[in-house]
Amino acid sequence: MSVLEVRNLEKKFGKFTALDGVNFEVRSGEVFGFIGPNGAGKSTTIRVLLGILKANEGEVKIFGKDAWSDAVEIHKRLAYVPGDVNLWPNLTGGEVIDLFVKLRGGNNKSKREELIKKFDLDPTKKCRTYSKGNRQKVALIAAFSSDADLYILDEPTSGLDPLMEKVFQECVLEAKNEGKSVLLSSHILSEVEKLCDRVGIIRQGQIIETGTLNELRHLTRTHILVETKQPIASLTELKGIHEVEETEQGLSFQVDTKELDIIIRHISQFGIVKLESAPPTLEDLFMSHYENKGEREVGGVR
Amino acid sequence: MGQNAFTNTGKLTRLIFRLDRIRIPLWIIGLAIFTFIVPPTFDGLYPSQQDRDAITSTLANPAMTAMLGPGDLENYTIGAMTAHEMLLMTAVITGLMAILLVTKHTRADEEDGRIEMIRSLPSGRLSYLNATLAVTSGAFLLLTLVIGFGLFGFGIESMDLEGSLLYGAALGGTGLVFAGVTAVFAQLSESSRGTIGWSVAILLGAYLFRAITDLSNEALSWLSPLGWVTKAEVYSSNNWGPIVLMLAVAILLFVIANYLNSIRDLEQGFIASRPGKRNASRLLQSPIGLAFRLQRTGFISWAIGMYVLGASYGSIFGDLESFFEGNEMYQQMLQLSEGASLVEQFIPTLMVVISLIATIPPIMAINKLRGEEKKGRLDHLLGRAVSRSRLLGSYLILSVVNGFVMLSLSAIGLWSAGNAVVENGMDFGMLFGAAFVYYPAMLVMIGLAAFLNGFLPKQTSLVWIYILYSFFVLYLGNMMQFPNWVGQLSPFGHVPQVPIEDATFMPLFILSVIAVGLMILSFIGFRKRDIAN
Numbered sequence: 001m002s003v004l005e006v007r008n009l010e011k012k013f014g015k016f017t018a019l020d021g022v023n024f025e026v027r028s029g030e031v032f033g034f035i036g037p038n039g040a041g042k043s044t045t046i047r048v049l050l051g052i053l054k055a056n057e058g059e060v061k062i063f064g065k066d067a068w069s070d071a072v073e074i075h076k077r078l079a080y081v082p083g084d085v086n087l088w089p090n091l092t093g094g095e096v097i098d099l100f101v102k103l104r105g106g107n108n109k110s111k112r113e114e115l116i117k118k119f120d121l122d123p124t125k126k127c128r129t130y131s132k133g134n135r136q137k138v139a140l141i142a143a144f145s146s147d148a149d150l151y152i153l154d155e156p157t158s159g160l161d162p163l164m165e166k167v168f169q170e171c172v173l174e175a176k177n178e179g180k181s182v183l184l185s186s187h188i189l190s191e192v193e194k195l196c197d198r199v200g201i202i203r204q205g206q207i208i209e210t211g212t213l214n215e216l217r218h219l220t221r222t223h224i225l226v227e228t229k230q231p232i233a234s235l236t237e238l239k240g241i242h243e244v245e246e247t248e249q250g251l252s253f254q255v256d257t258k259e260l261d262i263i264i265r266h267i268s269q270f271g272i273v274k275l276e277s278a279p280p281t282l283e284d285l286f287m288s289h290y291e292n293k294g295e296r297e298v299g300g301v302r
Numbered sequence: 303m304g305q306n307a308f309t310n311t312g313k314l315t316r317l318i319f320r321l322d323r324i325r326i327p328l329w330i331i332g333l334a335i336f337t338f339i340v341p342p343t344f345d346g347l348y349p350s351q352q353d354r355d356a357i358t359s360t361l362a363n364p365a366m367t368a369m370l371g372p373g374d375l376e377n378y379t380i381g382a383m384t385a386h387e388m389l390l391m392t393a394v395i396t397g398l399m400a401i402l403l404v405t406k407h408t409r410a411d412e413e414d415g416r417i418e419m420i421r422s423l424p425s426g427r428l429s430y431l432n433a434t435l436a437v438t439s440g441a442f443l444l445l446t447l448v449i450g451f452g453l454f455g456f457g458i459e460s461m462d463l464e465g466s467l468l469y470g471a472a473l474g475g476t477g478l479v480f481a482g483v484t485a486v487f488a489q490l491s492e493s494s495r496g497t498i499g500w501s502v503a504i505l506l507g508a509y510l511f512r513a514i515t516d517l518s519n520e521a522l523s524w525l526s527p528l529g530w531v532t533k534a535e536v537y538s539s540n541n542w543g544p545i546v547l548m549l550a551v552a553i554l555l556f557v558i559a560n561y562l563n564s565i566r567d568l569e570q571g572f573i574a575s576r577p578g579k580r581n582a583s584r585l586l587q588s589p590i591g592l593a594f595r596l597q598r599t600g601f602i603s604w605a606i607g608m609y610v611l612g613a614s615y616g617s618i619f620g621d622l623e624s625f626f627e628g629n630e631m632y633q634q635m636l637q638l639s640e641g642a643s644l645v646e647q648f649i650p651t652l653m654v655v656i657s658l659i660a661t662i663p664p665i666m667a668i669n670k671l672r673g674e675e676k677k678g679r680l681d682h683l684l685g686r687a688v689s690r691s692r693l694l695g696s697y698l699i700l701s702v703v704n705g706f707v708m709l710s711l712s713a714i715g716l717w718s719a720g721n722a723v724v725e726n727g728m729d730f731g732m733l734f735g736a737a738f739v740y741y742p743a744m745l746v747m748i749g750l751a752a753f754l755n756g757f758l759p760k761q762t763s764l765v766w767i768y769i770l771y772s773f774f775v776l777y778l779g780n781m782m783q784f785p786n787w788v789g790q791l792s793p794f795g796h797v798p799q800v801p802i803e804d805a806t807f808m809p810l811f812i813l814s815v816i817a818v819g820l821m822i823l824s825f826i827g828f829r830k831r832d833i834a835n
């Protein structure tokens with residue numbers, strides 16, 4: 001079952017098309033990573049999900065309700081953290097947290113105190129004196145101390161230190177264990193790798209890939225380093241071989257992961273002395289998609 | 303520090319000049335038009351000295367002196383008339399221009415983090431402030447020349463080159479003084495709202511102080527920068543002394559602002575931030591509570607200001623009364639409208655000014671919604687269980703209540719001071735009624751602001767132009783003998799002149815209907831548009 005469904009979402013700012021037919025869903029109980037280069041349309045999508053922007057075209061449903069017309073109902077069960085947290089300079093952090101929690105309708109005092117302690121925030125300070133990270137903590141505490149079913153987080157950790165980043169990850173996992181769903185947009189790949197069940201990659205206003213990390217990995221290349229007794233014949237003629245290079249340690253090349261089986265069979269005929277393989281890193285995965293070359297692989301897993 | 307503190311001031315001056323290349327010319331053109339339409343009109347309406355002398359009798363009373371300042375009524379040429387009727391009010395608007403321009407490039411830029419970027423570049427610590435002051439000073443020099451040569455250019459006999467330049471210089475000088483005042487408050491206050499608030503308070507304070515001292519003890523008016531404007535005696539004795547004084551004070555204020563800027567940290571004021579509440583009070587925990595909290599300080603200051611304004615005008619009723627008692631001709635002239643006392647004749651004239659000023663805070667209250675949107679803070683509310691209607695409704699209610707309070711307080715101020723000084727006391731109900739006939743017109747302005755917010759969010763400031771227009775046509779209406787429709791383009795032009803006239807039902811009802819209609823429409827627009835920052 002999906003808590004969030006986006007179908008053919010299109011959003012124009014004047015003549016500029018920011019979202020050009022976005023499709024994805026977030027299933028109940030999963031953490032969905034939403035990634036893509038700067039200006040790809042992540043924040044725009046999220047603002048449409050929140051009913052802050054009105055879509056030109058397409059259907060956006062959260063909890064089965066329309067994101068625009070039923071915004072208030074939806075928001076009673078949803079918590080949002082923006083990346084750029086702009087607060088009222090003359091209110092204290094504690095006041096803002098209370099206000100936010102109250103406006104959603106929930107009220108969980110003990111959770112609030114616990115999170116304030118965990119995130120190490122001084123709630124008696126005026127927002128004008130907070131650092132970027134501290135402002136983000138205010139938004140995070142307000143979000144996680146409210147009892148929501150869906151968390152929408154737009155680069156929530158861009159200002160947090162590594163220690164706080166860890167606290168954040170605990171909060172997300174805790175929410176997930178309670179069966180909550182999370183939409184997490186982030187540029188921090190290690191965070192996405194650790195937290196997300198599935199990811200969607202958006203570029204130039206279109207989702208170019210969705211799937212579990214494992215599924216996506218199959219779409220990229222594995223690094224191979226081999227030394228064989230005899231030189232490997234006609235390696236370059238095989239499908240899915242790239243960037244072959246003679247090095248001192250042996251022959252280095254990259255293989256499209258789905259061709260791996262055939263290639264290894266082929267090499268093994270020449271007497272393997274040494275074989276090292278490195279799985280594609282998340283970085284490779286994203287690079288291949290972020291760069292324009294990525295188009296070559298588009299359309300694999302859906 | 304030394305020299306380094308001013309590195310790259312020149313480049314930054316050019317940058318600010320570029321940023322303001324539309325705003326500054328617009329202000330100057332606006333002020334120039336405001337000024338230039340007057341002398342030819344007076345020339346047409348009051349061509350002979352007799353015509354003009356006739357009208358001085360209606361001007362030579364304390365109420366007019368409080369509003370316009372003293373004028374050269376003995377020798378009321380077209381020039382003296384223009385200076386008397388227009389100069390002080392134009393100077394107040396010029397002061398406002400200085401406040402807005404300087405705040406924009408001092409506290410507002412600092413608050414939004416732009417100065418941080420500038421400081422990270424090889425520019426001096428004081429460069430941006432001085433670049434701002436340089437551009438502003440340039441703007442006022444230009445204003446002086448445009449007005450000076452422009453007025454001279456009409457070729458009206460009584461308006462010689464010296465007087466015209468002095469007229470311009472009185473405006474430019476006032477601008478410089480208030481640029482200095484604002485630059486100082488930009489250092490003291492921690493927010494751009496605070497900077498504007500304090501500076502406007504000084505501006506209004508200077509106006510009121512001058513009004514009172516012009517009546518009681520003219521020498522004391524030298525303490526108010528706006529007193530200097532009339533002391534220049536433009537087109538009569540052409541006294542340049544006040545202009546020199548303005549320049550000296552402006553330079554002193556610039557130096558103080560520089561000093562304060564050099565000893566404080568970026569993004570700080572001089573009042574250290576104390577720890578605040580750990581939890582939100584019950585009041586704060588709703589959109590309307592938040593909206594009120596954000597405007598509380600401004601609301602209280604305006605409330606005090608409106609009371610003081612009312613009381614200042616009220617305090618001249620006594621002078622008015624004794625003035626009339628000794629003036630038979632006046633009594634005969636004013637016998638025309640029966641039933642109202644002599645003092646009451648002046649109430650509508652005062653009320654239109656008071657009610658237009660009282661319209662400013664409620665418009666600020668409703669436009670705050672757009673301000674919050676631009677800062678991206680509405681997302682926090684709309685991203686939670688707050689509907690757009692509730693949000694707009696909260697700001698609208700606050701604005702409507704705000705207007706009610708402001709109008710009430712000015713009426714109470716007027717009454718409390720007036721009642722004390724007028725021999726037989728004043729009727730509170732009458733004064734209150736005279737104030738509240740303007741409420742529907744005020745609601746139309748609020749409705750218009752809300753409407754713009756719903757349908758043309760980028761144009762919300764248009765409502766200010768409309769208010770300025772209303773002020774302009776109603777303030778000058780009698781003098782300039784505009785055709786009726788000019789005044790009636792403003793909602794304030796339809797308000798019956800209580801207590802001279804009866805409070806007729808129809809115009810007030812129609813105004814209210816228009817106001818409500820605009821408000822309803824605003825909800826429709828606000829519900830279906832994008833929230834953007």
Ligand SMILES: Nc1ncnc2c1ncn2[C@@H]1O[C@H](COP(=O)(O)OP(=O)(O)OP(=O)(O)O)[C@@H](O)[C@H]1O
Binds near residue numbers: 036834
């Ligand atoms: N109000 C607006 N008017 C015009 N264009 C806009 C507006 N808001 C966003 N855009 C454009 O839409 C595109 C998508 O922007 P968006 O903020 O969604 O990117 P993003 O994926 O969140 O990027 P980042 O990773 O930098 O946060 C950008 O090209 C941006 O310039």
Ligand SMILES: [Mg+2]
Binds near residue numbers: 042043083
């Ligand atoms: Mg973004």
